[in-house]
Amino acid sequence: MVFSTYLFLCWFLPLVLAGYYALSGLLPRLGCSPALVSRLRNAWLLGVSYVFYGWWNPWFVLLMLGVTVINYACVAFLARPTATAQQRWWSVAVAAGLSLALLGFFKYCTFLQTNVNALFAWWHIPPWPVLDVLLPIGISFYTFQALSYTVDVYRGVAAPARAFTDFACYIALFPQLIAGPIVRYVTVAGQLVARTHDLDRFSSGVALFILGLAKKVLLANPVGELADAAFEAQSLCTGDAWYGVCAYAFQIYFDFCGYSDMAVGLGRMFGFEFLRNFDAPYRAESITDFWRRWHISLSTFLRDYLYIPLGGNRRGPRRTYVNLTIVMLLGGLWHGANWTFLCWGAYHGLWLAGERMRGKRSWYDRLPAAARVACTWVLVLGSWVIFRAPTLTDAGRYFGWMSGLSGADATTALPAALFYAPASVVHMVVCLACVLAPVQAHDWVEHMHWGKVLLVLPLFAVTLMAMFAQSFSPFLYFQF
Amino acid sequence: MRTRKYQLALSLAFVSMLVGPGIIQFGLDRAAGRKSPLLDVMSGWPNAERLRRFEQRVTEDNWVVRRTRPWMQTAQWLLLRDLGENVVVGCDRWLFYRPSFDYVTRQADDRVPDAASAILDFRDQLATRGIALVVVPVPNKESVYPDQLTARAAAGSLCQSASTADLLRRLQDAGLDVVDLFALYARARREALPAAAPTLYLRQDSHWSPTGMRLAAEAVAERLLARGEVGAATTSYTTRRVTTLRPGDLVEMLRVEVIARQIGPEQVECEQVVERDDGAPYTDDPQAPVLVLGDSFLRIYQLDEPGGAGFVAHLALALQQPVMSLVNDGGASTLVRQELHRRPALLANKRVVVWEFAERDVRFGTEGWQSVPLPPQEGTADD
Numbered sequence: 001m002v003f004s005t006y007l008f009l010c011w012f013l014p015l016v017l018a019g020y021y022a023l024s025g026l027l028p029r030l031g032c033s034p035a036l037v038s039r040l041r042n043a044w045l046l047g048v049s050y051v052f053y054g055w056w057n058p059w060f061v062l063l064m065l066g067v068t069v070i071n072y073a074c075v076a077f078l079a080r081p082t083a084t085a086q087q088r089w090w091s092v093a094v095a096a097g098l099s100l101a102l103l104g105f106f107k108y109c110t111f112l113q114t115n116v117n118a119l120f121a122w123w124h125i126p127p128w129p130v131l132d133v134l135l136p137i138g139i140s141f142y143t144f145q146a147l148s149y150t151v152d153v154y155r156g157v158a159a160p161a162r163a164f165t166d167f168a169c170y171i172a173l174f175p176q177l178i179a180g181p182i183v184r185y186v187t188v189a190g191q192l193v194a195r196t197h198d199l200d201r202f203s204s205g206v207a208l209f210i211l212g213l214a215k216k217v218l219l220a221n222p223v224g225e226l227a228d229a230a231f232e233a234q235s236l237c238t239g240d241a242w243y244g245v246c247a248y249a250f251q252i253y254f255d256f257c258g259y260s261d262m263a264v265g266l267g268r269m270f271g272f273e274f275l276r277n278f279d280a281p282y283r284a285e286s287i288t289d290f291w292r293r294w295h296i297s298l299s300t301f302l303r304d305y306l307y308i309p310l311g312g313n314r315r316g317p318r319r320t321y322v323n324l325t326i327v328m329l330l331g332g333l334w335h336g337a338n339w340t341f342l343c344w345g346a347y348h349g350l351w352l353a354g355e356r357m358r359g360k361r362s363w364y365d366r367l368p369a370a371a372r373v374a375c376t377w378v379l380v381l382g383s384w385v386i387f388r389a390p391t392l393t394d395a396g397r398y399f400g401w402m403s404g405l406s407g408a409d410a411t412t413a414l415p416a417a418l419f420y421a422p423a424s425v426v427h428m429v430v431c432l433a434c435v436l437a438p439v440q441a442h443d444w445v446e447h448m449h450w451g452k453v454l455l456v457l458p459l460f461a462v463t464l465m466a467m468f469a470q471s472f473s474p475f476l477y478f479q480f
Numbered sequence: 481m482r483t484r485k486y487q488l489a490l491s492l493a494f495v496s497m498l499v500g501p502g503i504i505q506f507g508l509d510r511a512a513g514r515k516s517p518l519l520d521v522m523s524g525w526p527n528a529e530r531l532r533r534f535e536q537r538v539t540e541d542n543w544v545v546r547r548t549r550p551w552m553q554t555a556q557w558l559l560l561r562d563l564g565e566n567v568v569v570g571c572d573r574w575l576f577y578r579p580s581f582d583y584v585t586r587q588a589d590d591r592v593p594d595a596a597s598a599i600l601d602f603r604d605q606l607a608t609r610g611i612a613l614v615v616v617p618v619p620n621k622e623s624v625y626p627d628q629l630t631a632r633a634a635a636g637s638l639c640q641s642a643s644t645a646d647l648l649r650r651l652q653d654a655g656l657d658v659v660d661l662f663a664l665y666a667r668a669r670r671e672a673l674p675a676a677a678p679t680l681y682l683r684q685d686s687h688w689s690p691t692g693m694r695l696a697a698e699a700v701a702e703r704l705l706a707r708g709e710v711g712a713a714t715t716s717y718t719t720r721r722v723t724t725l726r727p728g729d730l731v732e733m734l735r736v737e738v739i740a741r742q743i744g745p746e747q748v749e750c751e752q753v754v755e756r757d758d759g760a761p762y763t764d765d766p767q768a769p770v771l772v773l774g775d776s777f778l779r780i781y782q783l784d785e786p787g788g789a790g791f792v793a794h795l796a797l798a799l800q801q802p803v804m805s806l807v808n809d810g811g812a813s814t815l816v817r818q819e820l821h822r823r824p825a826l827l828a829n830k831r832v833v834v835w836e837f838a839e840r841d842v843r844f845g846t847e848g849w850q851s852v853p854l855p856p857q858e859g860t861a862d863d
Contacts, residue, residue, distance in 0.1 A: 006539040010502045014495065055535075057528045203487035206494045225565070232586045234642060410639040413632035414585045414622065417570055420630075423562035453490045460497060468545040469552040469564070 001055040003262050004216050004467055013266075016048045016174075020270060024197065038194060039162075042169040045270065049172035053138070060136040063102065068171045070098045071146040072164055075153045079160040088154060095150040103143045109133050111337030138178040140334055142171050144301060149185035151305060158186045166192045175266035179259045181277035181297035188272060195271035205268025207445040207452070210460045212261025215441075217467045219434065220255035222427045223247045226419055231388050231398065235412040241401035243419055243428075245381045248388050250431035253282065256295070261441050276442045282380070282435040285372040286362030287351040290380060298334070302327050313356075320356060325349035335387075340395060344386045351379060501544035508543055517541070550736040557739050567730050573743070574628040575730040577686040580620040581629070583840040588643040595813070595842050596650040598849035599835075602817065603656055605854045606833055612709055615651065616659045616700055616836040617644065618688065618777050621681040623839060624665045638666045643842050657707070659700050668695060683746055684728025687780045690750050690789065697791050700834055701798030709831040710769055713800030717762065719751040722786040729776075750786050753793035761788040765802035767829050770795070772805040773820065774836030775812035783807065791836070804830075812837035813845025817852040824855035 001008050023044055027037045054061040077083065078091035110133050117127040149167065152158040161167035170192055176183055230236060230244020260277035267274045277297050284290035291299045307327045313320040325346065332345020355362055364375045385402070389395035400406030418424060444452070509516060517538050524530070539545060556562040561569055568576040603613040623640055626633035633639065640662055651658050665680055672678075680692030688696065704710045725745035732740070753762040772778060772792055782790025782805075792805040806826060808816040812835070820826055837845070 005535070006501070006542060006545060007535045009498055010500075010542075011538075014499045014502070017495070054526075055531055058526060058531075199484060199487045199491065203490045206490055210494070229582075229585065232582075234585060234587050409642075410626075410637070411585050411641070413630055413634075414581070414626055414639065416632045417568055417576075417581070417630040421560075421562065421569060423556065423560035426560060448486065448490070450486045453486045456490065457493050457497075460494065464497065465548045465552040468539075469549045469556075 001052045003259070003266075004213060006468065009464070009467075012048075012052065016045075017269065019044055019048070021197075034194070038192075039165060042163075042192060043165045045174070046165055046169040046172055049169070049174040049177060052174040053172060053177060056137050057134075063106075063136050063139070064142055064172060065168075067099050067102060067143060067146050068168045071095045071150050071171075072161070072167050075150050075160050078150075079153060092150055092154045096147055099143050099146055103139055106133055106136055106139055108333075108337045141180050141182055142177060144182050144334075145185070146171055148182075148301065148305065152184065152186045158189045161189075162193060173267075173272075175270070175272070176263040176274060179256065179263075180295075181260050181263060181274055182301050183274050183297070184301065187275060191272050195273075197271045201268045201271065201273075204445045204448060205265040207265070207448060207456050208268065208441060209262050209265030210456050210463070211441040211445070212258040212263075212265060213467075214459050214463045215254040215258030215261065215434075217463045217470065219427060219431050220251050220253075220258055221470055222423065223431055224251040224255070226424055226428075227251045227388070229415050229418050231394075233411075233415055235406070235409045236398075236401040236415060237408060237412050238402060238404040240415055240419055241398060242381075244415075245385055245388075245398070245402070247419075247428065249282070249377075249381055249384050250428070250435070252384065252387075253278075253435065254431065257441075264442070278440070280435070280437075280440055282377060283373055284376050284380075285369060286355055286360075286365070286376055287348060287379060288355045288360050288362070290376060291348070291352065298331065302331050306330065317357070321353035324352045324356060328352060338390075339392050340386050340389055343392060343395075344383055347383050347386060501542055504544055505538075505542050550738070553734055553736045554738045557736075557742070563730075563734060563739070566733060568629065570625075570629040571631055572628065573683065574625065575684050575728065576622055576629055577620075577730060577840075579844050580686060580838075580840045581622050583643070583843055584620055584622045584626075584639060584641045588641065588646065589843060593650075594849040595647055595845070596654075598814070598851055599651060600654050600656065601851045602835070603654075609827070609854070609857065611827070611830050612657070612707065612832045614657045614659060614700065614703060614707075614832060614834045616661065616696065616774075616834060617648070617842075618696070618836060618838050619644075619662050619665060620839045621686055623662065624669070624680055624692075636669050638662060638669070641839070644839055647842050657703065659696075659703055661696055661699065664695060664699050665692065668692075678749075682726065682728060682748065684731050684743065685726060685746070685780075686729055687777055690748060690781060693777075693781065693791050694751070694794050697794035698798050701795055704770065704799065704832060704834070707832070710799055710801070715796075715801055716756040717753050717797045717800060718756045719753055719797065720759075722750045722752045722789060724748050724750055724785045726785070748781075750781050750789040751794070752786055752789040753797045754788070762793040762796055763788075763802070764792065764804050766804050766825065768801065768803045769829060769831040770799070770803040770834060771826060771830045771832075772803055772834045772836065773812070773816045774805075774807060774834075775816070775838060775841075776807075776809045777836055777838060778805060778807045779809060795834070803834075811846050813841045814847040814850045814852060818850075821852055821855045824857070827855060827857075 001012060003009070020041060023041055024037065027040060028034075032040070050061050050064075053064060074091040074095035078088040083091070109131055113128055113130045117130065120127055149158070149161070149170070153160050161170070170183075170185060170188060173183070224247075227244060227248035230241065230247060233240075233244070236244065257278040264274045264276065275297060277295060279293040279296065281290055281294035284293050307323055310323045310326065311319055312323060326349070328349030329342060329345040332341040332343070332348070335341045335344070358365075362372060362376070364372055367375065382399075385398050386392075386395045389398055397406060506516070508514075517534060553564055556564065563569055563575065566578045568578055568581045570576055599613075599615060606613050619638075619640075622629055623644070624638060626637055626639040627635045644662075648658060648660070648662075668680060678691040679689055680695070681687065682689050724747075726748050727740050727743075727745045731743050734740070754760060755762070772795065774791075778791050780790055782788065782792050784790075792803060796802050804826060806816055806820060806823070808819055811819075
């Protein structure tokens with residue numbers, strides 16, 4: 001199910017909220033203890049989250065359940081008071097191995113087979129039949145969350161879950177299930193047991209949800225059409241190629257940030273507090289700064305569970321650069337099984353290593369702040385070309401257009417009809433204004449007042465109407 | 481206390497706006513005695529396809545969704561000159577169909593060989609019965625009028641997609657008779673410039689104008705006569721001028737009256753084909769040696785207003801004899817041949833089949849380009 005659909009907004013969400021708050025109101029009156037109320041509320045959220053997830057393909061619920069059971073059982077084993085250090089280590093290894101094997105099979109099997117076949121063809125060996133494996137939506141997100149639980153308990157950072165339903169609820173929690181933010185177990189462990197429900201939190205969640213939905217429907221979807229037209233074009237002139245990649249940069253930001261805002265907003269409606277996932281990333285002054293602001297939950301996850309275990313910066317400068325590049329390569333691969341994602345990761349890894357050589361300062365840090373932001377923006381645009389292009393050949397072709405090296409043909413002029421239509425220009429300008437705005441949605445909803453309420457409600461009405469007039473458009477990060 | 485009031489107002493308003501459309505629909509369904517679509521989805525194992533269908537149905541059927549959509553479309557048109565996802569607004573309010581625009585501007589893919597194979601297969605099947613095939617790919621409006629799409633395109637230039645060029649080359653290399661309307665229209669545009677000659681396509685419609693249609697019909701007739709498969713004139717036709725008003729399919733597909741009123745209809749001067757003797761409007765003849773297959777490019781002016789003034793009638797006018805036609809809107813790639821398969825009598829006495837299809841169908845044809853067997857020959861027919 002997608003947040004920006006009639007079914008989710010007008011049926012699923014109201015019913016889930018009604019059921020949740022009915023349980024919260026009724027159960028204490030029936031004499032249930034607070035602990036039981038909390039467990040039953042989690043069980044309700046678990047049930048509806050499985051419906052939410054199974055809406056894509058009911059069979060995939062079994063896969064998620066499998067990952068949940070593996071990690072829960074391994075942690076139960078390692079958390080026994082009698083468990084030896086070796087048993088504990090093996091428990092983590094089994095949980096991580098099985099979870100990553102499932103992720104690897106569903107996400108990377110076809111990619112691996114295709115590339116092996118390419119090598120076979122080189123050596124004139126008959127190809128291996130390629131399995132057409134369907135990618136279960138959100139598998140990368142919930143696998144990482146399950147692993148965070150196992151590793152956090154192993155490290156002693158978190159206690160094992162009180163009950164299976166609590167842990168399963170954490171894995172399946174529908175607000176952030178499909179596209180993050182990646183919520184680490186330690187962040188919500190306490191909230192799974194006891195969390196606050198009050199009007200202040202609920203209403204700020206509502207406001208954040210509305211802003212996130214507006215980002216998706218009013219900004220990401222329209223500029224996404226421009227990005228698609230650019231990246232699928234037969235030919236583009238230099239200016240249009242830059243315009244197209246800017247459109248994609250806006251699309252991916254407002255799509256993903258919008259989803260994250262909605263996830264955090266929904267979480268608040270159910271008493272949860274997730275960490276923010278974006279902090280004005282296009283105002284970053286270096287690539288290092290960009291990664292402090294973009295997909296924060298992934299970058300911190302990779303830092304804590306990969307970069308630091310690899311040795312981080314403790315083993316000398318050279319090893320630090322290598323670690324940074326490895327982490328970003330794997331971060332790229334996490335996004336999908338494609339050479340483009342690997343190259344995108346390598347691109348960022350090399351820039352991060354380059355900036356690390358200069359003490360986390362960019363190569364253009366002597367320029368004025370606005371120029372530093374502009375330079376970072378250009379570097380990030382370059383990375384988005386690699387990220388968005390279906391193949392490296394397509395990325396090369398797009399760079400050719402951006403640099404003016406690719407020739408024009410009879411169709412070169414035509415995309416302008418779409419790019420510079422009044423509506424497109426207005427969307428692009430609003431996107432630019434929003435990414436440069438000094439106040440981000442998370443901060444804006446902190447201190448609500450009547451004025452903001454009177455802005456947010458009409459915005460919600462307009463967003464709903466726009467959503468009803470648009471065709472179905474799932475979130476970009478669903479594919480990762 | 482004041483703090484709670486605005487929080488409460490926001491939360492209540494939010495929940496009301498969420499539940500409103502569903503409750504209204506529920507009430508309307510109850511009042512009309514309709515069964516909730518939710519019961520349908522729960523009547524069997526909910527697989528992915530069933531769930532998608534259900535979701536689409538509850539969304540499209542919702543009264544609030546249907547009522548608010550035109551408001552949003554109107555606001556987008558009035559404020560931003562935007563006509564939604566299916567229409568590109570060009571210069572001087574020329575409108576273009578988005579799938580055709582995408583066809584021309586986006587990269588070619590691997591569907592061209594399918595189209596070529598299906599066409600050549602059809603040619604070969606017809607040849608076994610002694611029937612010739614002439615194909616008429618109709619250029620997209622965007623290909624003929626790129627300069628009305630954007631001022632950046634050179635005036636009078638033509639723009640052919642790589643997919644189209646590839647298909648035409650494959651067909652011509654295989655010896656198929658293709659009527660090249662691209663070259664014809666390019667010449668017509670060059671000759672028309674800079675005079676204010678009638679345009680070859682309608683301004684608010686994805687189809688050709690009466691002028692563009694007539695040029696195509698004359699070119700096809702010339703080709704048929706040159707091939708020698710069509711005999712001497714059997715009927716004497718003439719034309720009479722009829723003026724009709726067309727809102728344009730690109731405006732009509734929005735289904736928003738306010739926008740249609742604001743844009744207004746386009747006045748179209750048609751030439752209705754009638755019999756010279758008694759002025760009777762043109763009608764198809766099932767026994768004619770020519771069968772014309774095609775899509776809405778055949779329907780416009782012929783089956784639509786004013787009637788008898790479309791491609792088929794003008795082909796008959798140019799040949800001075802009736803022809804037979806089979807039209808399937810949007811289905812020239814496969815559906816029209818499937819319909820032909822179901823109607824064997826249509827091939828009786830035929831010597832040539834003229835197959836018209838829209839250029840964009842090369843990639844976006846409904847049901848793709850399937851290989852469809854000819855109907856069994858009459859006498860050996862199953863039914």
